[in-house]
Amino acid sequence: MKRLARILTLFAAVAGLLLGLSAPARAFPQAAFPLVSNGNRGSDVVALQHLLAAHGRSVPVDGVFGPGTHSAVVGFQQSKGLTADGVVGPATWGALAVTVRRGDNGPAVRAVQSLLTAKRGAGLAVDGAFGSGTESAVRTFQSHAGIGSDGVVGPTTWKNLLWHYENIGFGTGTMCAQSPDGNANAHWATAGAVAQLEAAAATFATTGNGRLPVGDAGFEHGGDIPGHASHEVGMDIDVWPVRTDSAQCTAGRITWQSTTYDRAATRRLVQEIRAKAPGHVQLIYFNDPQLIAEGLTTSYPNHDNHLHIRYR
Numbered sequence: 001m002k003r004l005a006r007i008l009t010l011f012a013a014v015a016g017l018l019l020g021l022s023a024p025a026r027a028f029p030q031a032a033f034p035l036v037s038n039g040n041r042g043s044d045v046v047a048l049q050h051l052l053a054a055h056g057r058s059v060p061v062d063g064v065f066g067p068g069t070h071s072a073v074v075g076f077q078q079s080k081g082l083t084a085d086g087v088v089g090p091a092t093w094g095a096l097a098v099t100v101r102r103g104d105n106g107p108a109v110r111a112v113q114s115l116l117t118a119k120r121g122a123g124l125a126v127d128g129a130f131g132s133g134t135e136s137a138v139r140t141f142q143s144h145a146g147i148g149s150d151g152v153v154g155p156t157t158w159k160n161l162l163w164h165y166e167n168i169g170f171g172t173g174t175m176c177a178q179s180p181d182g183n184a185n186a187h188w189a190t191a192g193a194v195a196q197l198e199a200a201a202a203t204f205a206t207t208g209n210g211r212l213p214v215g216d217a218g219f220e221h222g223g224d225i226p227g228h229a230s231h232e233v234g235m236d237i238d239v240w241p242v243r244t245d246s247a248q249c250t251a252g253r254i255t256w257q258s259t260t261y262d263r264a265a266t267r268r269l270v271q272e273i274r275a276k277a278p279g280h281v282q283l284i285y286f287n288d289p290q291l292i293a294e295g296l297t298t299s300y301p302n303h304d305n306h307l308h309i310r311y312r
Contacts, residue, residue, distance in 0.1 A: 042195025178215035210246030
């Protein structure tokens with residue numbers, strides 16, 4: 001029996017090795033179609049709106065999942081015999097995501113071009129023409145994802161492209177990148193989380209209370225981020241409270257007990273974060289007792305000097 005067990009163990013090891021050799025070296029095993037629904041925003045919503053147009057259900061391409069997009073999704077789901085709940089999950093993405101390749105034209109190509117530019121910095125013109133530049137960008141992404149570089153955007157490429165995280169944009173003058181725990185380049189999150197935070201930061205910037213310090217979101221493909229175990233799936237982002245001198249990007253972090261803490265401005269920031277992601281903010285950890293009493297934040301140990309946003 002012991003000999004048989006050793007033989008079976010060896011066989012399993014060899015089989016695993018062979019399977020590993022046949023698998024793409026850098027494929028993303030965690031890749032999955034994202035859930036997108038009413039209140040979301042960002043590049044995934046832009047792609048959704050283009051794909052709806054490809055199926056004859058045109059809506060404004062504004063990257064905001066509002067009533068018009070919801071209605072178009074429900075109509076599409078009904079036409080395909082899918083659950084007509086307005087939530088775009090794997091089945092709806094699968095029905096929307098038509099295969100496109102060089103020589104194709106139209107809204108589905110625009111969806112590909114917009115995603116490649118938003119998530120991988122491809123710099124493509126979103127013109128709906130699948131030419132050599134788009135094919136090259138598709139092949140580069142496929143190689144990056146380890147899924148076979150044929151230049152054809154089929155179901156696997158769609159899934160990996162829609163799943164891929166997005167880098168937070170710090171060039172707008174509304175935010176600044178911080179790495180207080182040494183996690184350089186940890187500024188990636190899901191497309192929805194990034195767009196919702198960017199929209200909140202843009203509105204907050206108009207209040208004259210300075211830029212928003214952002215750090216420890218996640219890495220490009222998720223995974224372990226030291227000291228931030230919950231930040232591995234692209235839905236958690238840390239931001240810093242606002243100072244009375246509006247110098248939170250240059251003068252360092254403070255706590256809610258600090259004399260330079262601006263509660264009114266931090267309250268406004270939290271309100272904007274929630275307003276720009278209606279129904280998609282699960283919680284915000286921050287230990288200011290007044291904001292907790294107002295139902296804006298939630299108490300959690302070690303969250304005196306930063307706000308931890310968890311998106312749904």
